[in-house]
Amino acid sequence: MVRPHWVASVVVSLLVSVSSVGALAFTQSREYNVHYVKVSLATTATMCAASLSVFLLLIGEQSDSAVYIFSVGAFSLCILVLMITYALVPMPLYIVVAICFSYSIVFEILSAVLIPTLTATVVAVRALLQLCVHLVGLHTRVMTEIGMRNTFFKVGQSLMVRRDLEVEKQLKEKMIHSVMPPKVADWLMATTTEEDDDSATPLEQRKPSTSPRPSQMIFRPFNMHRIENVSILFADIVGFTKMSSNKSAEQLVGLLNDLFGRFDYLCAKLGCEKISTLGDCYYCVSGCPEPRPDHARCCVEMGLGMIRAIGEFDEDTDESVNMRVGVHTGTVLCGIVGTKRFKFDVWSNDVSYANKMESTGKPGRVHISEVTHGFLVDHYHMEEGLPDLNRKTYFIRGRKVAQQMSSRHSWPHTIGSAETGKTIDTRKISCPSNQPGDIEEEEVAPMLPPAHRHSSLSTLNSSRKDSGIRSRQSSMQDTLLDMPTPLYAQRASGYCSSYTSVADTGRSSGSSLRGYSIFVDPALMLNESLSRLRHLRKQSDLQMIRCIQQDACTTDYFIRPPVNPVTLFFHDEQMERNYRHRLHHRDLAPTMASASFTTYFDIFVALGFYLAIMFACFVLFDTPLSWLLFCLFATCTHLCIFMLCIREILATRGHWVADCLAQIYRYCTEWYPWHVVGLVLVSLPIGSIFSNFTCAGVLSTPERTNAFCYVVFVSLLHFSNFTQLNFWLRSMLATCAGVVLALLVGLPACPCPLKDPARNVTQPMVISEHGVELPGVSFHRDSYSCNQSAIYEIVLHVVLNTVLVWLLNREFEISYRLSFHGSAMAARDEQRIQAMKNQADWLLHNIIPRHVAEQLKNTSKYSENHRDAGIIFASIVNFHEMYDESYEGGKEFLRVLNELVGDFDELLSKPVFRNVTKIKTIGSTFMAASGLNPKLRRENPHPFTHLYELMDFALTMQQVIENFNQNLLEFNFVIRIGYCYGDVTAGVIGTTKLYYDIWGDAVNIASRMDSYGVPGRIQVPEHCLQVLQEMYVFEPRGSMYIKGKDNMNVHLLVRKKDKVLYRILPSTHRTSLPATAAAEDKEKTPAAAQEPLEEQQQQQQQQPQESTSVSCEKEEEEVPL
Template identity: 30%
Template sequence: MSFMLMIFSTFALTFLVAFLGVLADYTIGFDIILTRILMVLLVNIVGSLVYYPTEFVQRKTFHETRKCVQSRMLLDKEMHRQEKILLAVLPKNIAFEVKKDMQDTHEERMFHKIYIRKYEDISILFADICGFTNLASEYNPKDLVLMLNELFARFDKVASIHQCMRIKILGDCYYCVCGVPEYQKNHAINTVEMGRDMIEAIRLVREMTLVNVNMRVGIHTGKAHCGVLGLKKWQFDVWSNDVTLANQMESGGLPGRVHITDATRRYLNGAYILEEGNGASRSKFLEKEKIKTWLVVDRSPDYDIVSQETANHPMTIPWKSTRGISKQERLTGMSTRTRGASTRNGLSEEEVLVENVDSHLRQGIQAIHQENWKSMYCQNWSLKYKQVRVENKFVRMKYKDIPFQVTLYVAIVAICIGIKFGLMNLMVFSFIPQAFILLTSIMIFILTRLLMSLIYFSSFIVLITVKLVAIDKYDTLFSVYANFCVLSCLTLLLVVFSTRRSELISRYDFIWKLQALDEQLQMKRKHEQNRSVLENILPSHVAKHFVEDATSVSKLYHESRDNACIMFATLTAFDKFYIECDGNNEGVECLRLLNEIISDFDQILDRDEFRKIEKIKTISTTYMVASGLAGEECADNSHVEAIALFARELLLKLESINMHSFNDFNLRIGINVGPVVAGVIGSDKPHYDIWGNSVNVASRMDSGGVAGRIQVTEEVKSILEPLGYQFECRGQINVKGKGMMTTFFLLPPDDCQCELYK
């Protein structure tokens, strides 16, 4: 474009010289012609000096706008990854409610917000791997996590097929519900099919590993409160007496069988052949509650479940039709898994991003050239922005260059005055008004700080030519002063038109850039909001890994830690406190108090001395944390001391809660230290957890502990005792899976006033 303008300017200059040579009066001397040519050249030089800065500014604006658009699209892409992970872990209604409340953090509440909803007519499934200890002994920790990841990923896919929602993974235990968050008419049948497919999956594991493992499945149908508790590491969970019963159905079941209650049987409508389960003979809880149970034998020949599944899910491959697929693929669902980053038309992610940015900019440029674009943002005559805020920003930007403009104006005036007096003896006196016109136009350009392109200078030259040829030679009616007035008016119109157009372009550029920046800032706010929610589900370094790498979701994420410290703390006697009746909204008020306790525990983690501690999860009324997981140096064992101090703080906080709520809750705490494997399992529904013998021992320190005491292993004692902590030897106790172990109680400090801490 600039090359064409230069050609047009040269053509105009040639046109001027030709007409001066052919039609000019014979009295005009060579010096006048030379002077006029020099003046035209100077005008073109000034035009060039004006045009190229204009071009530079516009290109800079375009480049900055492009960077903003590209940055916004990258943020948008990352935000979609965050949304995908978030909605995979939390139901949509709870996720949106949580994000909305995070925006309203200025609101002060007497109690912490609780995100719970009641669901009726749902089926709850608990499944546990029998013989998991034998299976774990055949694998090193990393391979065990890999196997669990593929197994539970398969469970997640099966759950999706049967409209079940996975709730949690607790070590080797998996539980889910059907009928949440949306009601499912066949929730009982779907849950039974889910259990049967899980047993088939574990059978494949047994065949591949030659380890005697099996799956015990328990199902109950009823109602539950579903939601999240606490302020950190949210995990969707369910609470009710029916959930407790479903859990007992699993523990009272048989390996390789689906164990259901009579309540579930009534919803099956004869879809399965059943036999009596005799669960009361294997579970004291079922015996006490007089629960009648059944075992699923097979599908009923009179009920066509397969055709209903195929109608609802035509792309689903049933287990029995996978003979041509390897056991590994049947276990992991590799035949249906999509790996790698998504591309479009064979383009890489970077090329797709560039294409999207270019398309967005083209649409923006087309919008600028539409007539309604100006009326949308600017006033018709003054060209001021309709929004005062935008106009003030634009004016402040213009005023930054005033000192430079004044300096430039004074310099040009000085140069022009010097040229005038220096060339006065060489020029015809009648030419002075024309020079004054040119000088006036230049000053108008500088004063308005509005840029002109070469084409307007070329038009200006043509007007000068017309004046010289037509008016000066043939028109004798006008005096020199009349000529001066006519040319001044024409020049003024030209300058006003061009400067108005330049002003409009300048305002277009500004509003376009401002819009891009506003969109980017808005996207950043949403991005930070999503990241905050996501970091309440996964540890910050793990969330960053999943969000920044598009292929991470389909990959196993794990990391080994040689010296992690693990703590379990269980709130005792809450099962007696929890009652479902009309007076407490069928248990909601009990859960509200549990939410207050967990939230207060979470707030303690915000203190600087506990920044090394990572909350892992809550398991019903058990609070689990660990330290030494983020990869920081822990040679001084400060992370172990932080866990010990945190355990003491929990007891102090619970005593304060008891005093204000008139309750007598207590904590049973267990601590251990040792190697663990931390990782994320479940490709579609990422779940962060830690595994290893050290975790199991820490859990046994809690479950085999004493209320009001902090029970630790000998390894923890050997670390803390040199730091001044005192212990009481409990002696040897029988630890499940470990045999006899010597354990110790961490004693309170001498100045401790906590009645709970014995």
């Protein structure tokens, strides 16, 4: 009978081994990812069938000893199968639960039928123990699934955030490059990232420079370089004042954006670096900050290209404007001055001379200096111009080698049609190549029919509704959103989304995703809205999956986790400290993957498991005093821990006030106390079993011995609970429990009876238990407890169960640590990307005011009229007296200017000047305005609060100059300020270089008030007195000639009136509210009161606006150094 059993066992074992090896090999193929459920199902079915086939060994078996041994071994095998299926088989949870419960039912039925020694009590207890196994298995499976999915999500989220971080980094670089060259940008990025790792605070939020500085920080950060052989180009639009006199704000900004966009394109193609636009004046350099030998030719070609571009602009818009271009070559100082609304700029006497070359030039001609002429060799036909200060000048008549300059670069340009409202491609603007010898002709689109040209300007709004910065996408936007990876295209965010979010799909708001919007139209049906949201969520999940698939390091992350292979501690010591410190911290958004939920779940499972084991021991064995005392201790311990958990759960929902229990809970959940508490809880079931062990109570009958082994094997599984505990401690405790079981069963702690060799029978013997003789308790040598082969099998199953516990504990802790690591990495990357976004916002708001940027996010455009806006120009009139290029090329004098402008910039951070906005610095001239934020104007207590704040700002600038002069040796700066208020137009223009500026007749007058002002005084035109004389005292200066305005009556500020607060002045002149504010207030006004507002707005629209530009003559006076 033995041989067939062995043969069958070997055959079944071989079949199972072959199927397991085959399944393992199949997991390495690509087909496994498609059929993994089928493979897992087949493997599990084979394993279950093989384990159930052992019942065939009982057929015909007559030995009770063999049946007893089989009962324990089969039950242990059942536990192994169930735990392996729950913990390791990759199948859906419902399939796993169905298989495991079906397997348990079949197993217990076969056991009850084929094992006659099982009593009803034992069968019931075995069913209870089966439920305990399922409880531990389900807990293991659920927490494993949660951990794996959470880890997958966190790793995917971290990778997506990392990708976003790369996009944000590129975005940041592009944004910085929009106001300065890469060489200067590198310095600024290095400066702004010095504190990123610690505080990630933008520069404007750092310690003000007016606070005491360390001895090594006497001056603000300053970056200025002296570069020789640089060509400077100044170009002014001739006839722009006439052209802009009858244009609306949107048309004016659209025209400038269109024209300057063409110039920006030329700059990029011809190797020039755009510096800035000053009203209708455009200037750039070549050979700076990166030197190049053909700098002079680049600027000349730039000038010729600008003349050709403005000619084509005239054809497209039916205008008659021209360009006057001046070029000079020399030495410049290039860098950044100021801390707010800064930009890359150049300074030197040569820059001033280049400006003069433009002002003395001729429309449609490029006027060059003698120095520039020397760099051009024989490339151009020239004619001499009028000499200036004994310097020869020349006009470019044409190229000598026409075929080398015939190459033309072109780009698309669109305008609208009045009749159709459609966008029509007009001719592409052409420009000469910056590489002589290249001969290539790009495609030229058909020109707009003449019939449409006369009406094209009036219809710019229809084709260029985003006439601000949206007329042509900026280079930074194109670089980010046109990346080949869909992930980049759909997740480019921050500043990028504010310009391009949904414009390409025809939507006006709602999303940072290109190609679709997350905005749900209220008019849509509910089902359709939910369907769209589900689709967006699915798209996000697909992006994360694609991101993980594309990352080659993700596989290594799961195969070789960042932990020590022996201790499972993190390689990063800081990460290990954070893991121990934050192990039980309450999450802001509790989920099943949170540490607090895991803790509660572990404790509740431990309580249920302990109650089941205690009940099993009570039913199967006697109740000695040691067991009763242990159960009392264990029950009290569980109840205390359970109450702490209930109290914490209620406290999180606000149903329990803080008390001493909270302190106890926090202490118990610290790293080391929690290990003590956890190890106690995980050991209570096995402790209650061993406390119930007696020779008479356990080893008296085979049934009781088997039952004892049942509960011990099941209790060993409980050491896989509490995944937050160190796996070494739990596994070592499980090993100790297994060793104790083997010692209790295998060692002769309870003696076996003597055997009569003659009759081969066992003599009954009396055993004393606690001093009490128990007659009739006998042991047979053939019985289970005294059978050596049975002991060996017990030890074998103890080893198998213990190895399984070690394996599960190790995998669970790795999974839990990976989940924590993924969460920590995602949180760290989110902080980094948030810091990058903060820096991007800071940089953006140094280019464009905050309220303008917010409007751009919603409308993708910005051009706006502002009524009664205040403007000042403040010039340091004697800075050129200090400036001397013979000392370090003038660099140190610009450092002084940087400190002074920085002090002016700091005034803008004060709440009393919240209505004041810096526009720009022009050489040593500071330009600011007020009343450009409609929201702030509506919040002001008086309609002219912003005008008073601007005047107070001008007075404070004089005080800053006085304080600054105290630190200068043998030199005092003198400031001259011009003030005016009136209607202005604000807008954002440019393509590669975004630029916020204002235009209007009031801007010109303020500039003239400065140019024709008195040093040390503030000068205003006469019409400003009707508003300002309520707060300030003026003295008349008389009538004087102002260029472009003939004679004007001007006044000088004497002082501010005493004890007069503009915040409590009577609210007069309410009709002077800005047009934007009036339009928004109209929505809140009753219908009866809206008619006067509408009539007033119609009258305003009928009046032509005198929107002119800031002439370059202003810069001719103030830019020279």
